[in-house]
Amino acid sequence: MATVELRFSALPEHVRTARLVAAAVARRAGVDESVLDEVRLAVGEACSRAVGLHRRNGLDEPVRVKLVEQEKRFFIEVGDGVGGKNSVDGHKFADGSDAAAEDSAEAAMGLAVISGLVDDLDIGSDEDGGLVKMSWPVAVHPVLP
Secondary structure (H helix, E strand, C coil): CEEEEEEECCCCHHHHHHHHHHHHHHHHHCCCHHHHHHHHHHHHHHHHHHHHHHHHCCCCCCEEEEEEECCCEEEEEEECCCCCCCCCCCCECCCCCEHHHHHHHHHHHHHHHHHHHCCEEEEEEECCEEEEEEEEECCCCCCCC
């Protein structure tokens, strides 16, 4: 089981790097070429969502991305430092704007896009904050004699 971990400042320009790394690691793990665009898009949406949550909540912690190769599945976890299932319900952002009014629709749209790209999706949290977990099947490599 190989693992790659990324941590990046919550800046939109770093999302592209996360997408490229995720696609490269997914390819190496054996994810089918036809699915790599879905991996890239899903990671981009999850990372963009995390960046937005960090920026609106005034957090300095990095966005966390964990890429895990296993024998039959490739897992990606994108973590934010905000926490909670939607990370926006009922509290104010650092700039004083109403989180629920401004961001509920945007957060729901991002999660809807991700759910359309990923069959195995789990939205939750860990001790560090919110967590989007995704996985894809890995092609079985034939063993040569």
